[in-house]
Amino acid sequence: MRSQPDYDVIIVGGGPAGSTAAFLLAKAGHRVGLFERAVYPREKVCGGCLTQKSVRFLDRVFSLPLDAMRREGLLDFTGKGYALYIGDRRLLAEDLAEPFYFTRRERYDACLARMARWAGAEVLEGMEVTAVNHVQRTVTTAGGERYSASVIIGADGVHSRVRRSLPKGVVDPQRWRKNLGLALEIKIDRREAGVHLNREAAIRLDAEIGIPHVFLGACPMGYGWVFPNTDAVIVGIGGLFEANRKGLPDRFRELLVKIGFAAFSDRKPAGRLLSFGNYIPSPAHEGTVLVGDAGGFTSPILGEGIFYAHRTAELAAHAIDRHLTSGAPLAATYTSLLNRRLIRELEAEMRVRDFLYSHLNGGTPAILLRFLARVVRRPVIETVHGHRSFQGFRRDEDLHTAVW
């Protein structure tokens, strides 16, 4: 007779995806082990932009409405407007009815892991998983210990060891590579930014740098950004890996010069792979499922991933709960939930991404783009915030409905 496994569920990786799954499954009464290789608070290279999708998720699932998020120190900055550029030209700039928020990932991720622990999950920090056996359903840690579970969740980010240990056939390597992104980012201290910003540069940033700035087409099939934090300004650039693997550092330096930050163009940026539409349609095999960046789930246009990490973890947690309590087939249940609740939306966004970025890089006249931007700007912003769907910009609440 097979002895009882150490856990019902082992989760590898304690970012937003892992902590969400741990929180929900522990709350549902399952024995959860969350294995995180770092010790909180840990750094994560990220712009930290939270759309309303994420804010609503934290309220609905973690019972953290805005004032509670503020109290927990999760909202570092509120961007009450935005500015959008193509090339050197400011296409749009306006105040927003609903702001973008900016978080500090070291605080955000530590807080959610804490909530998972309060819900009853065992959070094991400094525990790197080095091997996964999908048949025996075990993980081995860097210290050589082996732990068993009925289900394993790969929430270990874009380089996921859990994903890489899955048999061939689960992940289509060509599709993964084609839609993978690459990003560079630097964080500039506000005082330094104030001293060195060249206000005569080709692009003049908003005086206080108090709103997010987005530079469409700053690199092929991608964009650049300036995101405000209280003590810092985050400048980044990212796009499809295949289109940018050679030239991205040069494009980044060009962007820094254009926006008046030439003084920082010698600073070495953090370079990271970025999910950019490379989601795996059926990210499950036997007793293992992938969530968040491990499964390639982000917005294909913006690379926004925090919300998608939360949402895929919620869908996976629901499938796992049904599997553990009533024997529902794990892979089929998770895949079907993803199809109904997320994948169609991502497919539609991919079509918009390919149209948008190929026109930006194809020399479509700026006047036409400006016209289009003015006509569709409201529905587009509402779609980014998750109130509408990329499928025809119709009103849609599917991203927000509870599955539990």
Ligand SMILES: Cc1cc2nc3c(=O)[nH]c(=O)nc-3n(C[C@H](O)[C@H](O)[C@H](O)COP(=O)(O)OP(=O)(O)OC[C@H]3O[C@@H](n4cnc5c(N)ncnc54)[C@H](O)[C@@H]3O)c2cc1C
């Ligand atoms: C430059 C850049 C800017 C971005 N800006 C934004 C933004 O502004 N807004 C937004 O929404 N998204 C942004 N993203 C995307 C976002 O950061 C990710 O989509 C999000 O962090 C995914 O969450 P996750 O939980 O899936 O993975 P992660 O946040 O990567 O967490 C994975 C966790 O797994 C742990 N881990 C890894 N391997 C192991 C192992 N073997 N054993 C144990 N633990 C392990 C890691 O330490 C980490 O804590 C950005 C990404 C980049 C690269």
